Amino acid sequence: MAVLALAGCASDPAPNEQFRLTEQALEQAKAVGATADEVPEMKLAEGKFNRAKGNMADQSFKNARMRAEQAELDARLAEAKVLTQKSEEQVNVLNTRIVRLRKQLGDAQ
Amino acid sequence: MSLKSNVIGALILAGCASLYGCAGQHSEAALQQAGADFQKVKEDSNVLRIAPKDVIRAGESLARADRLSTYWGSGSDVVHYAYLSQRYSEIAREHTTQALNEERAAKLELERQRLQLALRESKLLSVQQQGKWLEEQIVALATTQTDRGLVMTLGDVLFDTGEAELKNSANRVVLKIVQFLQLNPKRVVRIEGYTDSTGGKQENLKLSRDRAQAVADVLMDLGIEDKRIQVEGYGDEYPVDANASERGRAQNRRVEIVFSDEKGQLGAAR
Structure with a gap:
C-alpha cells in the first residue's frame, strides 16, 4: 500500500489547473454571498483548499489534487445553496405581497 | 451509469x-x-x-x-x-x-402584477366615486349656479368684524374645497371678497381683498398651487341684498369662491 501510494505521488503532476478551478469556484461562491460562518460547505471548502495548498508545498500532489477537487465541489454546493435560499426568499416575498394585494382588493370591494 | x-x-x-x-x-x-x-x-x-x-x-x-x-x-x-x-x-x-x-417566482410575479393593476383600477374607481360625491357636496354648498359658473359663498360668520383672518369654523368647508381641487386638478378658482357699505371705500376694498387673500392663503397652505388661485377684492360693490338692514349687510359681507369648469375655464372677472 505504501509502495502504491508512493508510486501515486510520483506519477501525479502538480494540480495547477484544479487549483485554478477551485479558486474560481470559491470566488463565485463568495460573489453570491456564501460565507464560512453561514454556509457549512463554504467552511469545508476553505479548510480543504488550505490543506491542499499545504500538500502542494510539500509536493504531495495527489493529496493536493483530491482536496482541491473536494473543495471545488464544496464551494459549488455552497454557492448553489445560497442561490436556492435566495430564490426561496423571493418566492416568499412575492407570496406575502400577493396576500397583501388580495386583502386590499377584498377590502376595496 | x-x-x-x-x-x-x-x-x-x-x-x-x-x-x-x-x-x-x-x-x-x-x-x-x-x-x-x-x-x-x-x-x-x-x-x-x-x-x-x-x-x-x-x-x-x-x-x-x-x-x-x-x-x-x-x-x-x-x-x-x-x-x-x-x-x-x-x-x-x-x-x-x-x-x-x-x-414559480415568475408565475407569482405575473399574478402580483395582475393584482396590482386590479387594485389600482379599483382605487381609481373609488377616487372617481369620491370625487363625484365631493362634487355633489360642493354643488350643494354653493348656493348659486350663476352665469359666472359654480359659486360658493362663505358667509361673514367666518370672519370677525373688521378682521381678515379666517376663523377655525371655516376649516370644514375649506378642507372640502381643497379635497375637491385635489381630485379635480384642472379646475382653478377665483376668490372674491365683498363688504357691506359701512366704512370708507378704500378700507372696504382693502378688507375685501385681505379676506379673499386669507382664504387663498389657507388653500395654498393646504397644498393647492398658487397659480390655480386668483384673488379679487370688490369692496362694497355687487351687493346681494340691500345695505339698509343689518340682515342685508350681513348678506353682503362675504367671500365668494368661483370654480372653473373641469377644463380650467374660469368665467371672466367682474
Whole structure:
C-alpha cells in the first residue's frame, strides 16, 4: 500500500489547473454571498483548499489534487445553496405581497 | 451509469471486501450512500430536465469510485470519488430547487402584477366615486349656479368684524374645497371678497381683498398651487341684498369662491 501510494505521488503532476478551478469556484461562491460562518460547505471548502495548498508545498500532489477537487465541489454546493435560499426568499416575498394585494382588493370591494 | 452496473459494482465491492478487505467498510458505506443519492436524482424528472450535466458528473464519479473499489489498496480513492459523486448529486438537487423556485417566482410575479393593476383600477374607481360625491357636496354648498359658473359663498360668520383672518369654523368647508381641487386638478378658482357699505371705500376694498387673500392663503397652505388661485377684492360693490338692514349687510359681507369648469375655464372677472 505504501509502495502504491508512493508510486501515486510520483506519477501525479502538480494540480495547477484544479487549483485554478477551485479558486474560481470559491470566488463565485463568495460573489453570491456564501460565507464560512453561514454556509457549512463554504467552511469545508476553505479548510480543504488550505490543506491542499499545504500538500502542494510539500509536493504531495495527489493529496493536493483530491482536496482541491473536494473543495471545488464544496464551494459549488455552497454557492448553489445560497442561490436556492435566495430564490426561496423571493418566492416568499412575492407570496406575502400577493396576500397583501388580495386583502386590499377584498377590502376595496 | 445504469442500475445494473450499480448492482454489479456493489456485488464486486462486496466480494472484494470479503475476500481481500481491500476497499474496507468505510469506503463501502461511502459508495453505497453515493449510489443511493445518485439513484434519487436520476429518477427525478425535474432534476434531469434542469441539471442534466450535474447528474452526468455524479454518475461518472460514481462509476469511477465503483471501478476503483475493485482494486487493492484504493480505499481512500473510492471514498474520494464517492464524495465527489454525492456532491454532484446534491448540487443537481440544489440547482433544481432553485430553478423551480424561479419558475414559480415568475408565475407569482405575473399574478402580483395582475393584482396590482386590479387594485389600482379599483382605487381609481373609488377616487372617481369620491370625487363625484365631493362634487355633489360642493354643488350643494354653493348656493348659486350663476352665469359666472359654480359659486360658493362663505358667509361673514367666518370672519370677525373688521378682521381678515379666517376663523377655525371655516376649516370644514375649506378642507372640502381643497379635497375637491385635489381630485379635480384642472379646475382653478377665483376668490372674491365683498363688504357691506359701512366704512370708507378704500378700507372696504382693502378688507375685501385681505379676506379673499386669507382664504387663498389657507388653500395654498393646504397644498393647492398658487397659480390655480386668483384673488379679487370688490369692496362694497355687487351687493346681494340691500345695505339698509343689518340682515342685508350681513348678506353682503362675504367671500365668494368661483370654480372653473373641469377644463380650467374660469368665467371672466367682474
